[in-house]
Amino acid sequence: MTTRTVEANGFRFAVDEAGEGDRLALCLHGFPESRFSWRHQLPLLADLGYRAWAPDLRGYGDTEPKPQDVASYRIERLLEDVAALIDASGAREVTLLAHDWGALVAWTFATQKVRLLERLVIMNVPHPAVFGAVIKRSAAQRRRSWYVGFFQIPWLPERMMTAGRARAIRRAFHGMAIDKSRFPPAVLDHYAANALKPGAMRAMINWYRAAVRYRLQDRDWPKITTPTLIVWGEEDAALGLETLDGTDAYVENLTIRRLPGVSHWVQQEAPEQVNAILREWLVGPR
Template identity: 40%
Template sequence: MKPPTSPDLSLVRLPEAVLHVASAGPDDGPLTILLHGFPEFWFGWRHQISALAEAGLRVLAPDQRGYNLSSKPSDLAAYHLDRVADDVLALADHHGAARVRLVGHDWGGIVGWWLATRSPERVERLAVLNAPHPDILAAYARRHPVQALRVGYFAAFQVPRLPEAGLRAAGFLALRQALHLTSRPGTFAAEDIARYREAWSQPGALEGMLNWYRAVRLKRRTLAGPITVPTLILWGRKDVALSPGLAAACLARCEDGRIEWLPEATHWLHHEEPERVNTALTAFLRA
């Protein structure tokens, strides 16, 4: 696979936030927004941005609010799922797009699921990488104690200030180990980790990143009914935190969906098997 080219980087001022955005691809291509998760930033999509842009898509990969160079509000309500989802629609509005194609991993996938459920008229296609629908995760964890234990860190992150101190200690050792121990050996090179450490070091970043987890305790609507948006689920079966059963449960809610399993991939499938992920995404998003 050829090395990715560098995207354009800019700050985009939206009604509620300023987002730092990596962009590539033709201006008249179908708008495609890539949403990262914890503890990444736009750089997590470096293997996908060029490939999708070369396929004719107009690609935007924002640092979501709370991350890297984007706005980091201190108010917990600013990280409510509806608010972070509204950032995505505001970004689409800024680019004059009535509908968008979304790709999300981890928390970015949760945002994608929520938008496809809450605002399906704005989502043309949805691709999700190892991320459960927010309603399905809670229900599944109640029925499967092992899954509940796997996401026990959600509760640990609710404590104020202490998690930030723990993650910052020893040069972000806990975050670095989390990436290395949950991925295949060699997935994250030293230069990649250096980029992540720079992002984690931004003022207010750790608090903003953790506020995504803390905001889960805020009241949110439960939206019933099927997901009508065409959906592709890409799932690494060796994810240590999220069971493959979650992917099957999410698929059951989709009217027009399918799963592509990556048997040897972990939670970090877009880093570990970029060519396969890029091929699947390109075929789906260009359909």
């Protein structure tokens, strides 16, 4: 596995890469993660014949620059980044794998058919239309999503998330994880250091501000025809299992694999199980 810089859409994306060839597996991370979150999957994807890329997304990690304005993180800009990375790869086939915020981008990318996708893999984030319906009727989900409202406050969330050497970032992983051994100090140090980079914490939180300000969910959601796999850790503290219900109304060819006893950080906490699911599904019939 190597790290390279890919210039795309005006950014210098830091990209971890494994494998070679013209079949791209593009892995999109979530909040408050980085390309490092796919460290267990890149070797598998390379073994399956993909050129696997895991970039630090806009505003994160070693990708530069880090815009500080909210508008730079509206969904249209994030879709442009994914399209530009795909174009820069020169791949003839693309499989998109995504977790958390990366998965929200991936859902939208597949719905709008920004680029042709061979397959779509979503981890622990519901389809935006389903989530929008659930949060309107479910007080429990609104309580789980309290932090989205908190992140709309100017400057205070950045201050609190970075206080004490980014203590809240460390707690987000270690506190939510079921198998805490998967998040030893070295892993927590990595994510804390990323959050403490100049401008990074504001950029990361601006993803949430842009989603609310520009009303991400208020759009049409035509049915996705790309074969789609959802991998879901059932012990997700932020998203209830009810946010999976009704996904088939928006996805024509859908497979769901649920992992009991696994938290929101599914591909990091249960890499052996996740990789077995990926191996079976990615090599199977389309």
